[in-house]
Amino acid sequence: MKSIKKPIVIVGAGFGGMTVASNLKRLNPSLPILVVDSEARFLFKPLMYEVISEELSMWETTPEFSKIFSDLGITFLRNCLTKIRFDEKILEFNDDLHIGYEFLILCTGSVSSNFSVKGVDENCYFFNNLKDLTKLKSFLKQFQNNKIKKNLFVIGAGPSGVEIACKIHDTYKDKFDISIVERSNEILGQNKIFNREEAEKALERRKINILLNSTVQEISEKKISILNDSEIKKLEQDVVIWTAGIKPNLPYIDEQVKQIKGRILVNNKFQIENYLNSFAIGDISIIQGMEELPLTAQVAMQQGDHLAKNIERIFLEQDLLPFDFQDNGEMISLGMGEASISALGVTLSGKLAFEARRLIYASKMPDISRSLKSTASWLFQKKSIINKFVNKRPK
Ligand SMILES: Cc1cc2nc3c(=O)[nH]c(=O)nc-3n(C[C@H](O)[C@H](O)[C@H](O)COP(=O)(O)OP(=O)(O)OC[C@H]3O[C@@H](n4cnc5c(N)ncnc54)[C@H](O)[C@@H]3O)c2cc1C
The missing domain is CATH 3.50.50.60 (FAD/NAD(P)-binding domain)
Known part of the structure; x- marks a missing residue:
């Protein structure tokens, strides 16, 4: 098995980064992983509306990164990436901090435009x-x-x-x-x-x-x-x-990296052209030769899951596998206590859809929910119930 001296650095711990980090740790617990995010808290964006309506509290949708990653046994650093020196494999952060990497995974999401x-x-x-x-x-x-x-x-x-x-x-x-x-x-x-x-x-x-x-x-x-x-x-x-x-959040990237529509162009294994030990997933990336994917948490999580498996394959000295997106459908909230779901041939609306949406999201926070076990959150308590009933569900 291949071994490395410097860490695998994941920049951005949103849906893509969180998924790749937790899956990689599970697949190969001995890998040195460093996750960096400019914020102190994860934000479960699909549930931001429920914070406005006070159906959910702010803390329920914004768990602390330090707690999540310490529970996962992964090192977390709060800092903002400002520049990448790809040829030297060095990242520059705020406060003049420089970090070397063996593999780099970028997933810094979008900002409003x-x-x-x-x-x-x-x-x-x-x-x-x-x-x-x-x-x-x-x-x-x-x-x-x-x-x-x-x-x-x-x-x-x-x-x-x-x-x-x-x-x-x-x-x-x-x-x-x-x-x-x-x-x-x-x-x-x-x-x-x-x-x-x-x-x-x-x-x-x-x-x-x-x-x-x-x-x-x-x-x-x-x-x-x-x-x-x-x-x-x-x-x-x-x-x-x-x-x-929205637009991709890439102020640290310069013209040496090929971009389309302002997003980093990657191959179907998420590798950045000319820098094959560097990967980009989620909202910031666009896959060459593939139909453009929606900018959703569903896509970012599927990509994170796939990338973790591919990185593990590098260590097993196996070929990387191409990514294929599976559309598991979509859910939207439509006011207090109402939603609409269209997924895997099933459509649902009204109060039942609202309840299902909430439970499905609870089941989507596997590692995060563990760190919130001590709380009395309605959202996360339902996780075990939904896992029993929902096998096929939209991500
Ligand atoms: C209001 C709202 C509702 C949504 N609802 C849905 C929905 O219902 N279903 C769905 O599938 N999708 C939904 N989305 C879209 C979904 O949230 C995004 O597509 C998804 O978060 C993208 O994942 P990502 O990993 O690419 O980026 P993000 O999840 O945005 O994570 C990016 C992370 O990178 C960090 N970061 C950024 N720049 C730096 C830097 N320079 N250095 C260090 N860290 C950095 C950020 O702090 C952040 O934590 C919604 C989005 C919004 C705004």
Whole structure:
């Protein structure tokens, strides 16, 4: 068996990084693994909406990395990667820290993109990371006792936009007039038809306005300018939540690494061209010659799982295997106590889907849940129950 002197360094401990680290440790406990993340806590992004609606507490969706990795027996370092010297196999971090590696796994996810629209950074709330979640949650709380309805705009009718709009409606009842602004001619354009239809019904029931074929031109402190049918409308706004887009989080990569659509180009074994001991998975990567995959936790976890097996194969001196994505379906929340699921030929909506979604997510946190055993979390307590009943489920 091959042996190494320097560690396998995993940068980014989100869905991809967490999966590759825990699986690699399980497959080969003697491997030296170092996981680095710029944050102190994992964020279970698909459940951010439930934190806004207070169906879940912040701590339930944001376990501490130090606790998770000490339970797994993996070394964790909190720091931010700033540069990679691929030829020397050296990583540069904040505070002038340099770390050498034998194998490098990059999985630093996405950040919100303002698409260069004027006023977005200054006047919008984003919904992508822990800071965004904390900021939006505390901002919305001030409207709890409001007597006059405020105008709230959600930009982007993808899953994030639709889900946050429904949750805010149900949490704040008659405090907001909610509108979703979407550039294309439909909501959830990339999603399953069943979920789209359920979402349309959920939005209609809540009287949430949907402005289709509408492009945001500019956002100022009090107004939002929207282009629709060659006409620009300036509407009064009190809150704007920007969920219109994301971009890969790669400030540490320079032009020596080939990129497509701003994402690192990898082969179907996740190797970076010219640097075959370096890998990229999850939102930051795009696989050469393969249909573009959705930017989801499901993809990042399947890739993390596959990469762990491939790294183990390197140590066993076996050939690496190509990755193949298995679409296990999708789930979206549609307000408090409601959801829609379209997975493996099964469709489910309403309260049953809500319950199933929550239980499925609980079962998706195998290593994280162990570190939370002492808590009385509803979410994680159900894990053992769901494992008995759900064999085939969306990741
Ligand atoms: C609100 C919301 C809801 C979502 N809902 C769903 C859903 O229902 N289903 C689904 O499948 N997907 C969902 N997604 C998408 C999913 O969360 C992402 O596709 C997934 O997290 C990508 O995994 P990743 O490992 O690539 O990156 P991430 O999980 O984002 O992890 C990246 C990690 O890298 C760290 N990092 C970044 N830069 C550095 C650096 N320079 N140095 C060190 N560390 C760094 C970050 O702190 C982070 O911990 C949702 C996303 C959002 C925002």
